[in-house]
Amino acid sequence: MTPAPALAALGLMDAAFSGFRAYAGRDARIRKHRAIARAALRGLAAGAVLLLAPAITAGGVLLIADDRARAYASLADGGIGYLVPLVVYAAVVLLSLAAYFVLPFRASTLAVVVGLGPLTLLRPLALGIACLGALVHDGGWTSLLVGAVAGVAVLCVEPLVHRRWYAEVLRPPSG
Amino acid sequence: MVSRLLECGDQRAARIVAALPTDGDGVLDPLAVDRLMISVHTELQRLREELRIDDRLVHVLGPLFAAIRATAGHGGPFRLVDIGSGLGYLVRRLAATRALGPDVELVGVDLDAALVGEAGRLARAEGLACGFVHGNAFDLPEAATVYVSTGVLHHFRGPALADFFRAQAASSALAFCHFDIAATRLAPIGAWVFHRARMRHPLGRHDGVASALRAHSDHTLLSAAEVPGIRPLLYEPRGMANPFCTTLRPVLGIRPHLEEPLRRALGRASRRLVGPEQLAGTAR
Numbered sequence: 001m002t003p004a005p006a007l008a009a010l011g012l013m014d015a016a017f018s019g020f021r022a023y024a025g026r027d028a029r030i031r032k033h034r035a036i037a038r039a040a041l042r043g044l045a046a047g048a049v050l051l052l053a054p055a056i057t058a059g060g061v062l063l064i065a066d067d068r069a070r071a072y073a074s075l076a077d078g079g080i081g082y083l084v085p086l087v088v089y090a091a092v093v094l095l096s097l098a099a100y101f102v103l104p105f106r107a108s109t110l111a112v113v114v115g116l117g118p119l120t121l122l123r124p125l126a127l128g129i130a131c132l133g134a135l136v137h138d139g140g141w142t143s144l145l146v147g148a149v150a151g152v153a154v155l156c157v158e159p160l161v162h163r164r165w166y167a168e169v170l171r172p173p174s175g
Numbered sequence: 176m177v178s179r180l181l182e183c184g185d186q187r188a189a190r191i192v193a194a195l196p197t198d199g200d201g202v203l204d205p206l207a208v209d210r211l212m213i214s215v216h217t218e219l220q221r222l223r224e225e226l227r228i229d230d231r232l233v234h235v236l237g238p239l240f241a242a243i244r245a246t247a248g249h250g251g252p253f254r255l256v257d258i259g260s261g262l263g264y265l266v267r268r269l270a271a272t273r274a275l276g277p278d279v280e281l282v283g284v285d286l287d288a289a290l291v292g293e294a295g296r297l298a299r300a301e302g303l304a305c306g307f308v309h310g311n312a313f314d315l316p317e318a319a320t321v322y323v324s325t326g327v328l329h330h331f332r333g334p335a336l337a338d339f340f341r342a343q344a345a346s347s348a349l350a351f352c353h354f355d356i357a358a359t360r361l362a363p364i365g366a367w368v369f370h371r372a373r374m375r376h377p378l379g380r381h382d383g384v385a386s387a388l389r390a391h392s393d394h395t396l397l398s399a400a401e402v403p404g405i406r407p408l409l410y411e412p413r414g415m416a417n418p419f420c421t422t423l424r425p426v427l428g429i430r431p432h433l434e435e436p437l438r439r440a441l442g443r444a445s446r447r448l449v450g451p452e453q454l455a456g457t458a459r
Contacts, residue, residue, distance in 0.1 A: 025221035025373060028262050028297055030271045105230040106420040112225055113365060113419045120372040 003079035010086055011051045011150065012044060014123075015157045019043015021120070022161035026168075042165055047157045054150035061142045075146065078139015082130045082147045089126040093119050127151035176203070188385070191377050209289035213262070215379040216290060220264045222373055226422055228325055228354070229268040233275070235352055235410055235425055236323065238440035240275055242429075243320060243349055245436045251278030256319035258312040258353075259327040260285050263294030263305070270298070270305040281305035282319075284312040318347040325423065328355035328396065329389040336391070336399040340428060344402045350429040356390040357411075359418040363387040396426040397451045406431045411447045412454060 023039030058075055065071035096115025100108045131151060134143040180189035195211070196204040223229070236255070243253060255275065257266050260283025270281050283305065285291045291309040298305050308315065312322065322343050331339050343351045356362055363384055370383030391399075393412040400407035405428040411421050427448075429437060438445035 025218035025375070028217045028220050028264070028293070030264075030267050030297075030301055030303070105227040105234070106417075109226055109422060110417070110420045113369075113422065116225075117365075117369045117372050121368060 002076050003083045007079060007083055007086075007150070008051065010083070010090055011154055012047050013090070014154050015047020015051070016040040016044045018047065018154070018157035019161050022158045023166050026166045039161070039166075042161050043157055046161050046164075047154065050153040050156055050160070051150065053153045054146050057149045058146045061146065071142065074138065074140050075143055077137055078134035078143020078147065081133035081135070081137020081139050082143065082150075083133075084137075085126060085129045085133050089119070089122075124151075124155060127155065185385075187377075187381050191381060194377075211376065211378065212287060212289055213293050215374070215376055215382070216262045218374045218376070218379050220262055222369060223264055223325070225373070228423060229265060229272070229274075231423065232265060232323065232325070232352075232354060232425075233269070233272075234444070235427070235441075236275060236321070238442075238444075239321065239350055239352060239427075239429070239433075239437055240279060241440040242433050242436035244278075245440075246432060252280050253278055253320040254280045254282060254317060255321050255323060256312055256315065257281075257283040258322055258324040259330075260294060260307065261287075261290050263291075263298065263307055265323070265325060266305045266307070267294070267298050267301070267303050270303040271301065279320075282315070283307045284310060284315065286310070313342050313346060320349055322346075322348055322351040323353065325354040326356065326386065328353050328391060328426070329386050332389075336395070337402065340400045340405070340407075341402045343428065344405045350427065350433060352425050352427045354423045354425045355396070356387050357413065357416070357418060357421050357424045358390040358392045359413060361418050362390055362422075365422065393454060397454055400426050400428045401451060402428070404430070406434050406450065408434075408448050408450050409454065412449055415447055415449070 017040070019039045019042045020036060022043065023035065027035055029035075061075065062068050062071055092115065096111045096119065099111035100116065103111065127147075128151070131144055131147045134147040135141075137143075139147075177189045177193050180186075180192060192203075196207045198204060240253060244251070247253075255266075255269070257263070260266055263283040266281045266283040269275055269279075275281075281304070283291070283294055284307070285294070286309070288309045291307045294307045298307065312319070328336065328339075340351070356366070366383045366387035370380045374380050374383065393409055397407050397409050408427040408429065409424070410427060411424040416424065438448065441448060
């Protein structure tokens with residue numbers, strides 16, 4: 001079974017959160033649900049484009065491979081090795097988010113302090129571990145290459161969305 | 176300013192200030208400074224939203240205003256004044272949610288004109304019933320019923336802290352409730368993580384950690400708030416709260432007749448409210 005759909009779904013979900021982070025801290029209004037949703041959609045759109053990079057890389061690897069079936073199997077194995085650490089990371093993030101939204105304010109602070117805040121900083125580390133996972137799970141150097149390209153792509157979503165739409169310091173309260 | 180920061184040993188702050196735009200004489204560009212202050216405070220508001228500071232405040236202020244209503248002998252209006260309101264997040268949020276009731280007028284006061292102007296603009300844009308004043312909170316034409324602040328106390332050092340509480344005790348206000356960073360060993364680390372993860376400008380990142388390092392201990396706050404005519408209380412002191420759950424906690428000063436009704440209004444949560452005489456038993 002190919003891990004590509006699961007990896008794409010994770011990547012797009014991360015892109016939506018990246019869009020939110022690119023916007024957060026740039027709008028001091030109180031009521032801003034629509035602006036938050038728009039930022040998440042912008043992240044999603046940017047992520048969809050950037051995630052073409054690992055897809056094209058994987059396609060290129062298959063095109064130049066002597067034995068495409070073997071290369072595909074290797075990429076699939078590496079993809080699973082890449083996916084597992086990211087699923088664990090995503091599960092912790094989603095658990096923290098659920099705790100943040102559901103629990104009373106004291107417990108939600110706990111979810112933020114030990115979960116959401118540090119986890120944001122740990123995103124590059126999670127992607128590094130995922131790359132390692134791709135390498136050691138019989139993925140070889142080709143899987144590592146595709147994983148590294150994917151990692152760079154998802155890390156670029158937030159700065160790209162921020163620069164494109166939210167770099168202006170003072171924003172008029174519109175939308 | 177750069178040389179003063181260097182004299183204080185804060186090289187990072189000196190580097191940040193040195194990078195700001197100046198005119199030919201080396202004077203900071205006031206417009207750039209205003210824009211930077213608004214930008215950093217907007218990022219700071221994001222942190223306050225995430226840590227649900229408004230919920231934390233309402234959790235204490237709701238019962239406090241209930242106690243005031245129970246003892247006032249009149250139906251209001253009452254006036255809440257936020258000292259050092261910055262972009263007015265708390266006042267605007269309270270206005271948007273009406274969490275304290277329609278009989279509480281909401282006013283934010285700050286010494287920074289740019290922040291006050293932006294707070295007013297934001298409130299008008301969203302049609303929020305609250306006001307913002309540029310100046311000294313103790314010089315307002317109409318008296319406050321309750322003074323509040325968040326993240327202001329650590330700016331006061333030495334005798335200035337007690338002077339700050341004394342000024343409120345000397346006013347006709349019935350109470351004050353000032354939230355500030357809980358001084359724990361984790362606070363500077365937590366501040367670094369969050370300001371690194373959530374704030375973009377080096378000024379905000381540096382100031383967050385510097386503020387956590389300057390946070391007053393429970394004992395210091397209660398001692399300073401012990402001024403004539405005021406019963407000093409601390410909510411969720413260090414020994415009674417999980418430091419991961421209580422990033423900010425308030426020191427309160429109330430007129431003595433309000434203590435009993437406040438404890439009644441707090442219900443079970445009143446066990447978290449301690450005076451100087453109880454602090455020794457909870458500090459460890």
